[in-house]
Amino acid sequence: MEFELTLILLGLPLVFVLGWFASRMDVRQLRIENKQAPKAYFKGLNFLLNEQQDQAIDAFIEAVQNDPDTSELHFALGNLFRRRAEYERAVRVHQHLLSRGDLSQDDRHRAQHALALDYLKAGLLDRAEEALLKLEGTRFESKARLALLANYERSRDWENAAKIATLLESSGQGSFRSRLSHYLCEQASTYVATRDTDLARKLLEKAVHTAPDAPRPRIDLARLENQLGDTVAACATLTQAIGAMPAAVSLIAPQLALYAKGCQQGASVLALLKSIYETAPSLDVLDAIVTLEAVSTTSTTSARDWYVRHLEQEPSLVAAAKWIAGEKLEHEQFHPQVQRALDHAVKPLTRYRCAACGFEAKQHFWNCPGCQTWDSYPARRVEEL
Template identity: 35%
Template sequence: MEFETWWLVLIPLIFSLGWMAARLEKRSDASVRGQLPASYFKGVNFLLSEQPDKAIDAFLEVAAIDTHTVELHFALANLFRKKGEIDRAIRVHQFLTTREQITPADREKATYELGVDFLRAGILDRAEQAFHSLSGSDMKAEASRQLLELYELEKAWDKAIAQAHKLREYGADVPAGDIAHFYCELAAQFIDAGDLPKAKAELQNALLTDAQNVRASLLLGDIYFTQNQFEEAIGQWRAAERQNPWYLPLVGPNMWAAFKKLEREEEGIAALLEYCTMYPSIDLLLVLAQAVEETKGPFAAFELLREQVRARPSLLGLDKLLEHQLRGKLDDDRMQDLRLTRELISKHTQRLERYRCQSCGFQAKKFYWQCPGCANWDSIVPRRAEELDFYPVSAKKAAHTPAHTH
């Protein structure tokens, strides 16, 4: 292979560049060691030796000497917050907010982080004060988002509504469904206080914000029901069916009661049967079985349960079927075996009766509109865990999707 002459130039050049880089690196290291104060190295040593309090004192001393170490303090405070040592994070951020040497942007950031510290520590009034102080800053959108979370924690729904609209003005995305729930929560407070006109007004605001908010329709139906306006109540609940029929189990008992008050039992049974067929639910099935038993007797109710369980087998359904079958039976040997079988099934179905969040998997015996685990709205469907395993539906996407029978 012929040796090319340009290598004679390239090899010395590469060697020279490497030598120069090494020299510059040594000078840079020496310069950094000369510029960093001794407190910095003391702080690192304390941190490595798991003496965080002394490390903070040392790093604060660095900040008092050198204004270029602000980011070090932000990183240190963030580390403390992640470890759950909120009091230490507060101490660092409070120190930064009082320094005159830092830039306005860094002071705003320190104030924001301090507000987050207070929020995580549950010191809500101090958190609110910190976030409000940023209303005219470049971090107003971030602070407003934290205020929204704070007001949800405080259940200050009127403030949450105002903050959500402000966030939208800032260009942030706040789902209309979430704001509609804020109105519903406010309406629920008025219902508890007995102020039904104000409750209705807030529910109308909820529907104006999100026409598909099923909760508002259900609550309006409940208000009409308490006012003995049964026709209007049924109308509202039927509107809920058009929005998202999977939430009908929440009003099944009241719907049947309304039909009875109107002396239209056959129509009520037909409606419940249609719902059970199109949107299978063990809760609706139990309401339907009760309605049939009240009007046609226990044998007809048992036949209905058996037919429905055969059409859509489930342990929850089998448990209710056995419970119904064992009513009033004598304790002969066969019945005792049947009771034992039912007891075993009942123990197993306790965990299957829970509601499940489709976002984080949180499970609870009680239904929640907002998941206590992940704080998402509408992530829990009022259907039991076993039903979701066999007939999965989405809380937000199954509004008009009938279930398939098997």
Template identity: 45%
Template sequence: MEFELWWLLALPITFGLGWLASRLDLRQWRRESELKRDAPLSYFRGLNFLLSEQQDKAIDAFIEAVTADPNTVDLHFALGNLFRRRGEYERAVRVHQNLLARGDLPSAERQRAQIALAQDFFKAGLLDRAESVYTALATSPYQSEALAALLQIHERTKEWPRAIDIAGQLERLGAGSYGRQIAHYWCEVAMQCQQSHDLTGALDALDKAVRVHPQAVRPWQLRAGIAQQQGDAAQALEHLRHIAQIQPDFTALAALDMARLFRETGQAQAGRDWLLAKLQDYPAIDLLDAVLQLEADASERYHLALTYLQTHKSLLAARRVLDQTSTALSPEPARLALAQALDGALKNRQRYRCAACGFEARNYTWHCPACQGWETYPPRRTEELQLLAV
């Protein structure tokens, strides 16, 4: 009888424990269901705000979604990207660092969070931190992206030997041809050597620039500068004339220096004829100016400028004709008024324009400060390019 009594007591106890466990499971299930239901609603609401370009509301919705389900990794990335786009780099860094602090994050998602964190640092201007993260990713599936970012960092910090090494790695990975950029990096090395009075090192760097990109113009221009520094005007002239052989369009950039060197070496007449031949084949206002500098006869200078204006009807050419007009043909008050009118019209038309991004510069530059492109400026001013396009 005693055994049967305990058996009867065990039945209701077991039933009660089972009922209690089911209630707890049901409550947990309901909580999880609510979280799973709320998170997608917040997520889709955030997407809707994002598509409507309401970024503030989108961020609030994504924060709500992340709070409801902290394990949703993609929501963290979406939120971090939104912060970065808005320029809130500290908040973006915090989101991605929180992801990396999770011990259960899979390897692929960890690398994804690292690349996102590196982008945050880069955008925030924390280049040393960005460099350390990108360097750690240089052997990951994000290798190409990491190396491309490291190349930008080394350009900005003017660490040209490192930039040369990274560009070579990208080329070997099949990411494209970097010969032109590497040639410019060697030119930058040469300029640093020249500033420290290491002409041997500068010439060696320029030799490497020519080897990596035989059509490069800039190394010959820098070689000419070193030759002039050493007092060898004839050698400097030969270096500049070589530019006309490899890239004739760029002769205009060196034309005025060539005119001066022709005069210094006693070749004014021969130089005038040589430059005039180049002017006929590759018309440019700088070439015309060089020819006019070497022409001794005033009436012939006027004739040359007028002929150029007749074939290349530009304000720049008109200004050159006016410069060569004698006071007998045009009284001084009239010439002054015309000159002022032309100068006003030419104020924004004598710039060089980047072919990649359209940024304009007063002087020719090999590196665009806006898009960071190398050799993206045509060697003619904007008005000349517009005339050629007609």
């Protein structure tokens, strides 16, 4: 018994020493691991700041392997994959985060939002919608609604887009009245295509009431009225549009001149357009005036005179080309070649340009095909900007 007690007493210091060495080894290993993870993280951050995304991804993967429990590294890695259009890898990273049981509620919502953005960028609109709807009531609610709005616009689901826009406006995210009017106009165009003109008219009238200062509802309504044979009403609608939105007169004038010719209101509309032109010269208003002057029985001003008058106020290559088209040149045999060269030169000047992304088009768009921004096209053409 005394022998066993002696062995135990002798063994205690040995056990203590071994335990001390073991704890030192654990602490040392922990320090090494802790040093490796931040080093890889800062290495990745350095690559990212220098626009070296491939090396940054490799560094973040190394950091994640050294410290798999750090959620911030996963978020950084997932965002990098999305920026590089590697959406499948981004989805896997964010799905892995959501599968972790130790993730905080806020980080879970953050991962859900990141996953929704992955689906949006990948074009998986149904999955994106499902992921975004799960963020209602979270701190990402507003961002999710904006993304959901873009999703519905992209899929041309105008009814749901209107619902989300109404929620955003009611929550103080700004005014969406102009956009709501666009949604109503888009729905109306669908009903016009299916010849349900009564419902189309109701939607357009609602759009006018929703955004009284927006030009599109009245322009589309006038077009529908003209299709239905009520040209007088179409002229009245466009005249009201000019009064409500003077800045859009360049878009309205050509259509108004065309309708005025059909309902014998050319004189009154011509007088209106001339008064507008005096204060705000515009190529489209000028063309509308020339169109009505050509059918006027009392006019003493020719089209060429109007173009010269415009050139006296504005150095316009477009107006010059139209003036030369009706002019007799000294070497008339070369007129077609000269005219063709001028027409080719003025084509880029007659386009419309998006103020948000610079995308140019022959026709005016309410929603830019390049950046999907609403009302980003000025009413005036490139030469007049």
